[in-house]
Amino acid sequence: MIGKNDDREGFILRLLVVFLYVGMLFVLTCSYSFNEVIASQKVSFVFNAEPNWVSFFEYKFSYSAPSYILQKAGHALSFFILAFLLMVVFSRLTAVLLLSTFFAVFTEVAQLFFHRTGCLVDVFIDLSGTAAFLLVCSLSKDKSGEVGKNVLG
Incomplete structure (x- = not known):
């Protein structure tokens, strides 16, 4: 939040960066084809009014396929960055x-x-990125005990 040495404009700008990043993640997450976004920079959405809710609790993908390992690493990295940005804004x-x-x-x-394939396992993969950031913050406590001060500067 806004601290003693902080200004409202700076807070609003940092919050804007978070909103832009979250918006970018949402577009990349919900675009019909992530590969098409990467290959041709084309973003398209196809709405499904009747999703298969059971599929949220299923996970039928190969854990060893290199493309899925890379994709899941991207999930974790995206949420590591999100956690960093949120810490810059809220400091909690x-x-x-x-x-x-x-x-x-x-x-x-x-x-x-x-x-798209949304599933509960991916929630935990996303949160592994957040957990990794929080671990880095916890390990970087300075002598006063302030969490994340060394990470955030």
Whole structure:
């Protein structure tokens, strides 16, 4: 939040960066074909008014396929970055954890409405990125005990 040495404009700009990043993640998450976005920079959405809710609790993908390993690493990295941005804005571990959890669940459920594969396992993969960031913050406590001060500068 806004501290003693902080200004409202700076807070609003940092919050804007978070909103832009979250918007970018949402577009990439719900675009009909992530590969098409990468290959031809074409973003398209196909809405599904009747998603298969059971598929949210299934995970039928190969854990060993290189493309899925890379994709899941991207999930974790994206949420590591999101956690960093949230920490810059809110400076509270609980805010980072709660907002990251909300967004992880939201994006995975939203994918069901856009002919994408949203699943509970991906929520945990997303949150592994958040957990990694929180671990880095915890390990970087300075002598005063302030969490993340060394990470955030």
